[in-house]
Amino acid sequence: MNDLTLLETIVIAIVEGLTEFLPVSSTGHMIITQGVLGVESTPFVKAFTVIIQFGAILSVVCLYWKRFFRLNPKPVPAGSTPLRRFLHKFDFYWKLLVAFIPAAIFGFLFSDKIDELLESVTVVAVMLILGGIFMLFTDRIFRDEAGRKTELTEAKAFRIGLFQCIAMIPGVSRSMATIVGGMAQKLSRKDAAEFSFFLAVPTMFAATAYKMLKLFLDEGGADVLRENLTALLVGNAVAFVVALVAIKFFIAFVTKYGFKAFGWYRIIVGALILILLLTGHSLTL
Numbered sequence: 001m002n003d004l005t006l007l008e009t010i011v012i013a014i015v016e017g018l019t020e021f022l023p024v025s026s027t028g029h030m031i032i033t034q035g036v037l038g039v040e041s042t043p044f045v046k047a048f049t050v051i052i053q054f055g056a057i058l059s060v061v062c063l064y065w066k067r068f069f070r071l072n073p074k075p076v077p078a079g080s081t082p083l084r085r086f087l088h089k090f091d092f093y094w095k096l097l098v099a100f101i102p103a104a105i106f107g108f109l110f111s112d113k114i115d116e117l118l119e120s121v122t123v124v125a126v127m128l129i130l131g132g133i134f135m136l137f138t139d140r141i142f143r144d145e146a147g148r149k150t151e152l153t154e155a156k157a158f159r160i161g162l163f164q165c166i167a168m169i170p171g172v173s174r175s176m177a178t179i180v181g182g183m184a185q186k187l188s189r190k191d192a193a194e195f196s197f198f199l200a201v202p203t204m205f206a207a208t209a210y211k212m213l214k215l216f217l218d219e220g221g222a223d224v225l226r227e228n229l230t231a232l233l234v235g236n237a238v239a240f241v242v243a244l245v246a247i248k249f250f251i252a253f254v255t256k257y258g259f260k261a262f263g264w265y266r267i268i269v270g271a272l273i274l275i276l277l278l279t280g281h282s283l284t285l
Contacts, residue, residue, distance in 0.1 A: 002227060002228055002230075003040075003042050003044040003045055003224075003228055003231070004039065004044075004048065004228070004231045006230075006231075006234065009231045009234050009235050009238075010234065010235075011033060012034070012037075012039075012048070012049065012052070012235065013052050013055070013234070013235040013236075013237075013238035013242070014239075014242050015030065015033045016030070016049065016052050016056065016242075016243075017056055017059075017238065017239040017240070017241070017242025017245075017246060018242055018243075019246075020053060020056045020175070020200070020204075020239075020246075021200065021243060021247050021250060022173075022175060022246060022250055022262065023135065023173050023175045023176030023259065023266075024173060024176075024262055024265055024269065025124070025127070025128050025170075025171050025172065025269075026173075027124055027170045028125070028128045028171055028266075028270065028273060030049050031121055031124060031273060031283050032272065032283070034283075035276065035281060035282070035283045043215065043218065043221075043224070044215065044225075044228055047212070047215045048228070048232065050207055050211040051208050051212060051232060051235070052232070052235040052238075052239045053207065053208050053239070054204070054205070054208045054239075055235065055236030055238070055240035055243065056200075056204065056239045056240065056243040057200065057201050057204050057205055057208075058236075059239075059241075059243035059244045059247060060197045060200060060201055060243075060247065062240075063244060063248070064194070064197070067092060067198070068092075068198075068201075071089050071090065072088055072090070072092065074088075076089075092198075094154070095154060095157040096157075096198055096199060096201070097202070098157045098161065099157040099160050099161035099164070099199050100161060100202045100206075102161040102162050102164065102165050103161060103164045103165055106165045107168065107207075110168065114168050114170075117168075117170050120170070121277060121283045122274070122277065123169070123170055123171060124170045124270075124273065125171065125270045125273035125274045126171070127169055127170065127171030127172050127270075128266045128267070128269055128270030128273070129266065129267050129270035129274075131171070131172055131173060131176055131263075131266055132262075132263045132264065132265070132266030132267035132270060133263065133267065134180075135176065135259045135260065135262055135263030135266060136260055136263040138180065138258070138260075138263070139258035139259055139260060142180070142183035142184065144188055144258070149188070149191075150185065150186040150188070150191070152185070152187065156185040156187075159185060160178055160182050160185060160199070161181075161199070162181070163177045163178055163182075164177055164178045164181065164199065164203065165177075171270070174196075174203070175196050175200075178192075178195070178196040178199055179192045179193050179196045189254050189255055189258065190254070190255045193250065193251055193254055194251070212225075
């Protein structure tokens, strides 16, 4: 028996594709979407909301394929060691790995605690509101100077990776945390947003693979995956297409207007979740 209807699959995938790369918390939107649709939060549905991130990952690789499949064209600095020459050649991948390491370590160490926090819809709502308030002032705190280009060093990549760990608190938004982390390293809005997209690829791929493996190893998990294979394929395809549009929109919007509108939007969504909880609605993820 399928856990999701075709309509539910498409709606959830649209929400995932729209919100994954925007600084608005895809988790918060999943809670509202599942509540509105009346979807039961089964082990497969919980895994589905993570697994369809793979489609969103592919949208980043597709849009920025020249960045993902190109070695560093700059000449190697004179006097570099063999290791430095190697790392210089694979500079893009090396810095992504450096930025990914903190989340990999903290995610492994605190995975059970993170799952516990995900059970608290109130935490998600409060973090949405607090993050929204912060985003109202983000443009003032990190002024975006026209034409500014800052080199992304290994140390800066690692610090952005530390910011990403903040997003392990449900409702924070991985996109918001990494973009703020990038701007704190003096990257422009556009460069910070793009590196956030790039960093999502290894991070979300690891999360997707982990959820797939965990569900597969559970008793009867292989049968659940087989029965819901159509939902997974459709969900990833829809998330891929929608994420393509969302990324293009976000880069254009944030470069021109900044983050204030997203701050207000987060506050409204967080308040809506709290209102639904206070009026007796059952919301889960």
